[in-house]
Amino acid sequence: MPHVASEPADVPAPDDRVPRDVREITATMGLALRIGELLLSSGAGASDVSAAMSNVAWSCGMRGYTADVMFTQLTMSHQPSLEEPALIQIRQVRYREVDYGDLTDVDHLIRDLVAGRIDRAQATTRLNRIISTGHPRPRWSVTAALGVMGGGVGLVLGGDALVVAVAAVAAMLVDLMQRQMGRRRLPGFYQQVAGGLLATLIAVGVDATPANVSPSLVISTSIVMLLAGVNFLGAIQDALTGFPVTAGARILEAFLGTAGVVAGVSGGLQVADVLGVDLGRLDPGAYSLADPPAMVVGGAIAAAAYAFSAYAPLRSLVPIGGVAAVAIATYAAVYHRGVGIAWSSAVAALLLGLVSYPVSTRARIPTLVVVAAGITPFLPGLSIYRGLTLLATDSSGALLAMVTAAAIAIALSSGAILGEYVAQPIRREARRLESKLAGPRLVGPHTVRAVRGLRRRAAKRSSG
Numbered sequence: 001m002p003h004v005a006s007e008p009a010d011v012p013a014p015d016d017r018v019p020r021d022v023r024e025i026t027a028t029m030g031l032a033l034r035i036g037e038l039l040l041s042s043g044a045g046a047s048d049v050s051a052a053m054s055n056v057a058w059s060c061g062m063r064g065y066t067a068d069v070m071f072t073q074l075t076m077s078h079q080p081s082l083e084e085p086a087l088i089q090i091r092q093v094r095y096r097e098v099d100y101g102d103l104t105d106v107d108h109l110i111r112d113l114v115a116g117r118i119d120r121a122q123a124t125t126r127l128n129r130i131i132s133t134g135h136p137r138p139r140w141s142v143t144a145a146l147g148v149m150g151g152g153v154g155l156v157l158g159g160d161a162l163v164v165a166v167a168a169v170a171a172m173l174v175d176l177m178q179r180q181m182g183r184r185r186l187p188g189f190y191q192q193v194a195g196g197l198l199a200t201l202i203a204v205g206v207d208a209t210p211a212n213v214s215p216s217l218v219i220s221t222s223i224v225m226l227l228a229g230v231n232f233l234g235a236i237q238d239a240l241t242g243f244p245v246t247a248g249a250r251i252l253e254a255f256l257g258t259a260g261v262v263a264g265v266s267g268g269l270q271v272a273d274v275l276g277v278d279l280g281r282l283d284p285g286a287y288s289l290a291d292p293p294a295m296v297v298g299g300a301i302a303a304a305a306y307a308f309s310a311y312a313p314l315r316s317l318v319p320i321g322g323v324a325a326v327a328i329a330t331y332a333a334v335y336h337r338g339v340g341i342a343w344s345s346a347v348a349a350l351l352l353g354l355v356s357y358p359v360s361t362r363a364r365i366p367t368l369v370v371v372a373a374g375i376t377p378f379l380p381g382l383s384i385y386r387g388l389t390l391l392a393t394d395s396s397g398a399l400l401a402m403v404t405a406a407a408i409a410i411a412l413s414s415g416a417i418l419g420e421y422v423a424q425p426i427r428r429e430a431r432r433l434e435s436k437l438a439g440p441r442l443v444g445p446h447t448v449r450a451v452r453g454l455r456r457r458a459a460k461r462s463s464g
Contacts, residue, residue: 024120025062025087029076031124032056032067033091035106036074038131040093042103044368045234046243049074052110059113060120071249097135100312100369105130107366135311139179142309146225147172149305149376154221155298156328156377158290162206162213163221170202170222189260195226196264197271204272219265226261232405233375236413292332299328299377307373316365323359324374327352331378341404345378346411353419371416378412 032053039049046069053067053076068075072093079086109126112118118126135142150171154164174195181191199222207215235250290298303324304317312320331348335341356370363370390398 022087024060025078026089027124028057028060028062028120029065029078029087029089031060031120031127033074033076033089034127034131035110036067036069037091037093038102038106038127040069040074041095042098042100043234043372044103045237045241046246047238047241048368050243055110055114056123059116069243069246071246098310099135100307100310100316100365101136102130102311103369104313104365108364137308137311142311143172143175143179145305145309146175149302149309150221150225152298152300152302152305153224153377155290155294156302157217157221158294159217159221160213162211163217166202166206166213166218167221167224170199171225173202174198174222174225189256192226192257192260193264193267196223196261197268198264199223199226200265200268201271204268204275204277207272208277223261223265227258232409233372233413236409237417240414240417292329292336295332295377296325296329300325302377303373306376307369310369310373312369312373313363313365316363316369319359319363320370320373323352323355323370324377326355327374328377342407342411345408346415348378349375349412349415350419353416354423355419356416357420357423367420375412375416378408 035056036049036053039052040046044052050067050069053069053074054065057065057067057076057078062078064080065076065078074091074093075088077086077088106127109118109123109130113120113123147168151164151168154167157163159167177198178191178195181194200219202222203215203218206213206218232251232254235247235254237247238244238250239247300321304321307317307320308314327348330351331344334347335344339347352371352374356367356374360367360370390401
């Protein structure tokens, strides 16, 4: 007869060792951390992630908690009183492919949890389903969408039909190559180097043909999808909203990725020199803006294609393209009146933030999806690339390009956030102005208390 181990009589059963409220608090903190991880890895700002975690905890009945967001780590703690030890949970944030479909589903989950339509167990089940479900569209369609995005950017930068075609082909080839490298778990820096090298070799091949195109413009349009413009914007958003550590990490990541592109382009130029292909005098990051109609069409195409490649819901593509078209038209109108590029970007981003809030509400998507896709045609990454490339040959030009890049990124981020500040009070005219300006939320509800107050007032009206 096998020996059966037994616990001493004075030791409580396993279920009784931990109070039930502690288990519930642990489960709530785990749910908030998992939601925060998905939001942060999908490009949400640190302030939005912190607010979403706090909303989840508050909706599940927790009080006396803190939520902290770092670049690769989320921390949540709960201390019911000063005499009791704090419960702390830490979750590492692993990089994932940006999926605005999952981001939208999690946004709806948070809103349902805040409104009381689901409880914590149902929210956990829905989150498990969101995380375990694959992407809603085949990978080849994402590659094709990136090609369309490259063609749209070529239109914005004033390229002719050949430049647009080359940009589209280069974007698709670079995506295919980086996907293969990603499967072999190569770091992102080396993927950027390979992408810049491939884009430059494509420009070398085009220059070797009788086609009369500018190699500088071909290289600029071919590497746009590699440039870290969106990451730089996220860094500025974190800095503006009080998360300097995360902002610094994102800026470093953006510069490192762009440095990889610079190294790849430099390697491609060396290959061209060895092969005896004379590209002439290159102007790094050179481009000329197209006529306003072409810019509007190209910007709308690029924004919608980027949203499609990031798995945004299909219902959001047309609104995103429309918002981007309005923003780029505003930029072109202001810029062609002699206003500087930074102020033109700020005005366009302000309008983008104003329009994105009601559009996202109608399309039932987070505002972040509209803003991130709508900013894509403004291309702040090209100035970063130009600045890093000129460091070795023209220090004054490099400094000017880097200052320009910083000015554009700050103008776009601050303009879009200011648009959110203004749009939310307009949306909530019945509330006091001070409570409306509590802070912009690009993901998740504005505040749990506000939603609960609306529910209480609705209940009073129905009972009366």
